Amino acid sequence: MVARQRGAAVRVIGNILWLLLGGLWLALGYAVAGLAAFFLIITIPFGIQAFKLAGFTLWPFGSVMVPRPGASAGLSAIGNVIWLFLAGIWLALGHLVAALVNAITIIGIPFAVAHLKLAGAALMPFGLTVVSAEEARRRGVAAAVTVEPLGE
DSSP, X not given: OHHHHHHHHHXXXXXXXXXXXXXXXXXXXXXXXXXXXXXXXXXXXXXXXXXXXXXXXXXXXXXXXXXXXXXXXXXXXXXXXXXXXXXXXXXXXXXXXXHHHHHTSTTTHHHHHHHHXXXXXXXXXXXXXXXXXXXHHHHTOOOSEEOOOTTO
């Protein structure tokens, strides 16, 4: 019980530091991409995925991206290619810049690694969904993208 409380406290501290070290700005970038995608009916699925990624980028510690049950590999691949050119490259570049800035400091190195992991998620998010780490363990599903807080 004490270890679980300590883990929760570490996740909260990690998420607060994350917000200050680039997470807030990148989450806003995903939100802007999501809002832009809602202008056309055909791009609404891209907006939904952008908002999922915005939430994951805003508060990543304690959540994971896992394969979405029942996701069509073909449709996910098509969605990922379209996403890559519409928003994925730009959001991944934002994560790469944030990673470079964070890597300059000792305290920022773990957050730079997290930004690099999220850059990969920004490139190819279709076929994945965000769930809590506990939910992924309960389902017995391996995480495709996970960002671990310090000390865990």
